[in-house]
Amino acid sequence: MPAELFDLFWQFMLFSLLAFGGGGTVLGLVDRVAVADKGWITPAEFSAAVGFTFITPGPILVLAPFVGYLVAGAAGAVVATLGVFLAPWALAMGSAHRLRRYLQHPRLRAFGKGAGPAIVGLFSLAVLTIARSSLSNLALVAVALIAGTLMARTKLHPIIILAGGALAGLVLGIPALEGALPEIRIP
Structure with missing residues (x-):
């Protein structure tokens, strides 16, 4: 081998x-x-x-x-x-x-x-x-916080929450938005 x-x-x-x-x-x-x-x-x-x-x-x-x-x-x-x-x-x-x-x-x-x-x-x-x-910008941090809140406080299935996050990622990842949102770095 x-x-x-x-x-x-x-x-x-x-x-x-x-x-x-x-x-x-x-x-x-x-x-x-x-x-x-x-x-x-x-x-x-x-x-x-x-x-x-x-x-x-x-x-x-x-x-x-x-x-x-x-x-x-x-x-x-x-x-x-x-x-x-x-x-x-x-x-x-x-x-x-x-x-x-x-x-x-x-x-x-x-x-x-x-x-x-x-x-x-x-x-x-x-x-x-x-x-x-x-979590490279504040919008993506918001997606994470919303997903966590939905998971903790609702009975939504995790797959629905994940799909919503993926959809938000598609919207937030549109090239026209690149650079429009301030970048953040997590240490």
Whole structure:
């Protein structure tokens, strides 16, 4: 296996081990590794991949083959996807028969209580990463705030809210408006 394919496999296997609470928790890490550290993909490609993952089930399961394909074609898509599945599968196979016995153990319960706040931190990094690439002007910040408010205060389906945001993005992204809205930078 060429070095790049092995590296893709290895990185996505590590991502899957860190995805407590779902694939969204590792978006910041994927961005750091795939964009900043390895230079496999551009920030724009990462933003497109993340946007696509949120309109499909299982963000990391869509992100892995997307990044893998951009890096090494079909073989990259396959090994990145295998990397996502291998570690959780091995952990599940190795621990399933013992887990029931230990579910009430104080240390395992303490692990769960500590993992919750860590998941909040990981999600915070994912939110910050997406915000940096998505919220480039005040109009787009308004779209984000409206979407969050609608999600919190109404029973609208998330797909409807996402579609509304996408439509707003189309309207706000019209070339005639480019430069008309003040740019912002999130640190």
